[in-house]
Amino acid sequence: MHAVTVQVPLTEPVLGPEEEQAVLDVLRSGWLVQGARVAAFEERVAAYCGAAHAVATTSCTTALQLALEALALQPGDEVIMPSFTFVASANAIIHAGGIPRVVDVERDTWNIDPAKAEAAINRRTRAVLPVDQFGLAADLNAVSQIAQLHRLHVVEDAAPALGARINGKHVGAISEVTCFSFHPRKTITTAEGGMLVTDSERLAERARLMRSHAASASDLARHHAEDVLIEEYPEAGFNFRMSDVHAAIGLAQMDRLDALIARRRELAAAYDRAFAAVESVQVPGSHAGFLHTYQSYCIVLTDASPINRADAMRRLKEQGITTRRGCMAVHLEPYFVKRFGLTRLPEAERLAARTIALPLFPAMTDEQQSYVIDRVWELLH
Numbered sequence: 001m002h003a004v005t006v007q008v009p010l011t012e013p014v015l016g017p018e019e020e021q022a023v024l025d026v027l028r029s030g031w032l033v034q035g036a037r038v039a040a041f042e043e044r045v046a047a048y049c050g051a052a053h054a055v056a057t058t059s060c061t062t063a064l065q066l067a068l069e070a071l072a073l074q075p076g077d078e079v080i081m082p083s084f085t086f087v088a089s090a091n092a093i094i095h096a097g098g099i100p101r102v103v104d105v106e107r108d109t110w111n112i113d114p115a116k117a118e119a120a121i122n123r124r125t126r127a128v129l130p131v132d133q134f135g136l137a138a139d140l141n142a143v144s145q146i147a148q149l150h151r152l153h154v155v156e157d158a159a160p161a162l163g164a165r166i167n168g169k170h171v172g173a174i175s176e177v178t179c180f181s182f183h184p185r186k187t188i189t190t191a192e193g194g195m196l197v198t199d200s201e202r203l204a205e206r207a208r209l210m211r212s213h214a215a216s217a218s219d220l221a222r223h224h225a226e227d228v229l230i231e232e233y234p235e236a237g238f239n240f241r242m243s244d245v246h247a248a249i250g251l252a253q254m255d256r257l258d259a260l261i262a263r264r265r266e267l268a269a270a271y272d273r274a275f276a277a278v279e280s281v282q283v284p285g286s287h288a289g290f291l292h293t294y295q296s297y298c299i300v301l302t303d304a305s306p307i308n309r310a311d312a313m314r315r316l317k318e319q320g321i322t323t324r325r326g327c328m329a330v331h332l333e334p335y336f337v338k339r340f341g342l343t344r345l346p347e348a349e350r351l352a353a354r355t356i357a358l359p360l361f362p363a364m365t366d367e368q369q370s371y372v373i374d375r376v377w378e379l380l381h
């Protein structure tokens with residue numbers, strides 16, 4: 001057997017001297033924890049999205065949990081969410097004391113089906129949690145309309161979707177509260193990190209408070225206080241604080257964001273051109289006016305595929321190409337089946353069984369992509 005000479009990773013963050021310098025500056029400043037950099041990063045993301053407030057956290061999962069806590073979710077309250085998402089969306093609801101009520105997704109966009117969401121509303125429903133899967137906004141306007149009609153909150157899981165838009169309006173400026181992830185597989189990274197954005201001052205204030213043990217005065221406030229300042233803890237909060245080291249990386253990444261998205265979209269368009277007309281796969285769909293950031297580019301094997309997913313991924317791996325399954329269907333995960341019983345959601349199940357995430361990252365060369373396209377093409381014919 002020949003040694004494989006071409007290696008194509010699934011993804012690769014774009015980090016340069018700007019990020020290195022930003023981290024060094026923080027390390028040398030003597031102030032490492034949540035401080036001026038976090039505040040600047042929050043301002044930057046809020047301004048970018050067009051939201052009034054932003055609260056940085058340790059991850060998108062903790063941002064979601066904080067958002068639900070800030071909305072005063074009560075034990076037993078139901079939150080409607082799509083099944084075809086990372087388990088974090090559901091775990092955040094569970095840890096906030098709620099019950100995830102999973103519904104199916106649209107066949108083309110793979111995002112929550114608003115009609116299915118509406119049909120799942122009952123007297124225990126408190127919120128809807130749409131997910132912008134793979135960087136494409138869910139049908140957020142439809143979700144917000146339904147929520148308004150039924151007096152529900154909307155907590156959007158936009159983990160992969162910073163920069164996504166609907167008719168020019170940014171994700172982050174559409175739902176009541178929106179949460180982003182800065183994990184290295186996302187559009188921009190802070191290593192680990194997350195942020196919630198909202199126009200509600202009350203919600204942002206509550207999230208800020210609970211992010212840091214509900215302390216009556218922050219580390220920074222105590223540091224700058226002229227007199228000794230002894231803080232109090234009137235409630236049991238969390239430590240979901242982002243550090244200034246992480247925020248400094250995030251600030252440098254924000255300078256790159258639009259270029260990163262543009263390159264991702266270019267690569268996605270090349271995959272579309274290669275695979276859109278191939279009967280054995282489905283390519284990502286969209287609604288008119290939606291701008292996809294392609295945090296991941298997935299194909300879905302159809303019944304016409306000559307190869308099953310496991311074998312396809314294995315063959316690509318042997319040829320130096322890293323792939324991943326697109327995502328799970330949360331309702332089929334063991335914890336869910338054990339706690340809530342088995343439900344059937346055909347679209348989510350089809351996608352969970354048949355999606356393959358192909359390599360896509362801004363530094364991917366056209367040669368690397370052609371190699372991937374050729375190898376995938378061989379499998380599908």
Ligand SMILES: Cc1ncc(COP(=O)(O)O)c(C=O)c1O
Nearest residue numbers: 059060061086088089159181183
């Ligand atoms: C849809 C979705 N929600 C939430 C998360 C969790 O993000 P984080 O790792 O920042 O907690 C992810 C991460 O993969 C995700 O894809």
